Amino acid sequence: MTVTADDVNQTSPQKLLSPVLSAFWDQPESWTLDVYREHGGYRGLAKALQLAPDDVIAYVKEAGLRGRGGAGFPTGMKWQFIPQGDNKPHYLVVNADESEPGTCKDIPLLYANPHSLIEGIIIACHAIRSHHAFIYLRGEVVPVLRRLHAAVAEAYAAGYLGKGALGAGGDLEITVHAGAGAYICGEETALLDSLEGRRGQPRLRPPFPAVAGLYACPTVVNNVESIASVPAIFDQGKDWFRSMGSEKSPGFTLYSLSGHVARPGQYEAPLGITLRELLALGGGMRPGHRLKFWTPGGSSTPLLTEEHLDVPLDYEGVGAAGSMLGTKALQCFDETTCVVRAVTRWIEFYAHESCGKCTPCREGTYWLVQLMRDIEAGKAALSDLDKIADIADNINGKSFCALGDGAAAPIVSSLQHFRAEYEQHITQRGCPFDPAKSTAWSDSATHQEVNA
Structure with a gap:
């Protein structure tokens, strides 16, 4: 959409x-x-x-x-x-x-x-x-x-x-x-x-x-x-203050709208506004493109898709959709974005920033990076998808602080919504969004064909 x-x-x-x-x-x-x-x-x-x-x-x-x-x-x-x-x-x-x-x-x-x-x-x-x-x-x-x-x-x-x-x-x-x-x-x-x-x-x-x-x-x-x-x-x-927002999430807040949108920026609105409404106020996705996936609260929150455009952006609404409101950092990605590549970059960040104090986060984020890089490059096996899911499960809720949970969240959620894209990387031995293998990165006319 x-x-x-x-x-x-x-x-x-x-x-x-x-x-x-x-x-x-x-x-x-x-x-x-x-x-x-x-x-x-x-x-x-x-x-x-x-x-x-x-x-x-x-x-x-x-x-x-x-x-x-x-x-x-x-x-x-x-x-x-x-x-x-x-x-x-x-x-x-x-x-x-x-x-x-x-x-x-x-x-x-x-x-x-x-x-x-x-x-x-x-x-x-x-x-x-x-x-x-x-x-x-x-x-x-x-x-x-x-x-x-x-x-x-x-x-x-x-x-x-x-x-x-x-x-x-x-x-x-x-x-x-x-x-x-x-x-x-x-x-x-x-x-x-x-x-x-x-x-x-x-x-x-x-x-x-x-x-x-x-x-x-x-x-x-x-x-x-x-x-x-x-x-x-x-x-x-x-x-x-309570006249704004919802009963359990009252008041106003700052939403950070970024990514492939026409007018990214800070939008201060009552809690409970939807991404559809915020995107409309922000001019929509960039011309000729459609929303593919987004984060409701930064890269450490489980990603959502266009099916969740009408989820109320308050603590209860986003939680019921399977994610977290977090810092209200709404990163919006269109259909030209490789979800495997995006998640890999996020995991590299968390592995780099891990303080190393606890084993699940220190070791888990390291191995997630190695496996995600192999998947993105088409060097992995289909069994590695279950392996990264298992590693993420061994990090989530078991690390010393929430950094480990934040690293596991994009893995679990992206597998839930885009497992076919992960499999495509493996079966086609490379990223389907690579300019040499896909038309997804070409001119706007091609983008119109993709949308159609």
Whole structure:
């Protein structure tokens, strides 16, 4: 099915785009404190600071905000896990180590609107009784790092940070830390190890970070978008937030639409919008092509096909379809894409980024790469398809952290939906999408024939 811009007319009014975090990204100097204030910045903070910390947590729970980093765990409940009266420092750590292939929402958010994160951090620190927050940013994005440092400096100068930021006697410091580019540090406990100056590797749990996290003290680790969404909830109200999305997945969120689409980019919409609607808003697939497969939440989530165009893009809807909403990184691939080649590149990434701490992931991803390369090159046997499925099964749910699960997901799902294409590589002794063997990579006229 080819989705075109005409399909946008079928989009229901309840599911139109809802720009909140991205409302003024296109404004000149949108990243500055003055522009942020012009658009209601720090109004939510003033309202939140009038409430007791426990009441702030209760309000976020009632709003139904769920973590935007992948798992979708209720944000307010995560804050509530922090023990009280323990006479230990409490820390908030913001995970900005956005590293997964296809995921590209937190970095644009920080680049265009960093003060939304800073305001959310202040509210969250008030709620969990923390006086020091850390932002762990992927180190390669130097322009974002500079802009974030400038925004933090503006917040200090304006009195939002530093002495009395949380009221009388409530000081608050923010430390911006640049990581060294390891994908594994996106896992919250590996991030904490890296932040403490050690090699980033997942920790054994329990104890969980809420009890013994950064420097063995109670710690909340949240995604950038999760924290940046908090100010709007207090400014506009929990009922306003719950008026969007679905009952179990309320609110707005950023969808990253990329791949073979006419207008890739960030689309902020209520949870529950479908890919068909997002593609229509994005101009559809590139002219003359049709959707073949897509990922709902980055390369670590099981891929879906055009049969799932109308699946609600919320946590329950995508889960019922056999995948995960994840980071809402919607990578769309058309019929010219070899699914074996795409999955092989993803597995190479996970094998390279594996920290090597646990055997299933360290050994399993290595052997998956060898077998997938042989399959792509037409050097494998049909029995190797069962072998890669078995290796993926031995990784899934058995590795130390979710990296192993992420490596297994595209293997299992692509075999489920495109086993015939895998077999074709083996029986034809090569990739059918190779320019020398297929017309799928030729001019647009041929593409029209393929679509027909």
